[in-house]
Amino acid sequence: MGDRDLRDVLVPDTRAVASLFVLFLLFGALGMVQVPVKTSQVLVDDGTYDAATAIEADAAERGLEYPESYVLSRWGQNRVYNYFVNGESRSYGYARQTYGPFVAATDPSAAHDRISNRVGYVVTTENDVEEPTTMYARLHQHFGSRNGNVDGLAHYRPLFTSDDGSHKAFAVVPGGAIQGTAAPNSTVSVVTTVAVSEREVDYERQTTANQNGDFTVTVANPGTYTVTTDNGNETTIEVTEQMVYNGGNVTVE
Secondary structure (H helix, E strand, C coil): CCHHHHHHHHCCCHHHHHHHHHHHHHHHHHHHHHHHHHHHHHCCCHHHHHHHHHHHHHHHHHCCCCCCCCEECCHHHHHHHHHHHCCCCCCCHHHHHHHHHHHHCCCHHHHHHHHCCCCCEEEEECCCCCCCCCHHHHHHHCCCCCECCECCCCCEEEEEECCCCCEEEEEECCCEEEEEECCCCCEEEEEEEEEECCEEEEEEEEEECCCCCEEEEEECCCEEEEEEECCCCEEEEEECHHHHHHCCEEECC
């Protein structure tokens, strides 16, 4: 093979060079488009990130591990929450099957039984549910507090709310029991103020004393409670964080 033949093999012609250049530009442009797209797919909004951070801090402080630290949320963000909190983010099947029925439930006892021993935290996000007796309304709109004739909840301690109120996070807890005596068949209210993400909210629960005057009401938040009966008697009682997380009780003297 002569020198001319060798150059013909080693040096591509102008058309080949142009084709390679076009292919380079094409794949480069695709890469420039795909990088932002792929990046946007793994980004999470501030509300989701901040809720996950608050839950992770609570789980770490309490020494919870999976499955005790499992986070129940809308399935679309469920893997994000559990990745941050416990590292178990392979599946969102349970969330997809459970979250909707849970927030739509109107019987708090049945709703709690549905997730008991399976869920450590619940995250609620904005929804168009308007029925005030649903778990969604009780949690997302009222932080588990009594609202009008709708009773408060015993097992959901609010940990976080986003600035715009779109994301709220709750720890699922046994709750602390306030017990005591009052006039038979009288109404007993217990109220405290709860700090949630530097926002103060009232938390109230109510019960009725039995025929012997005994009453017990379970609360989801630690704090100083004002205990009031419908005959005007009033006292205060302290519920500790340990009681809320471990299921302890305190008696009103």
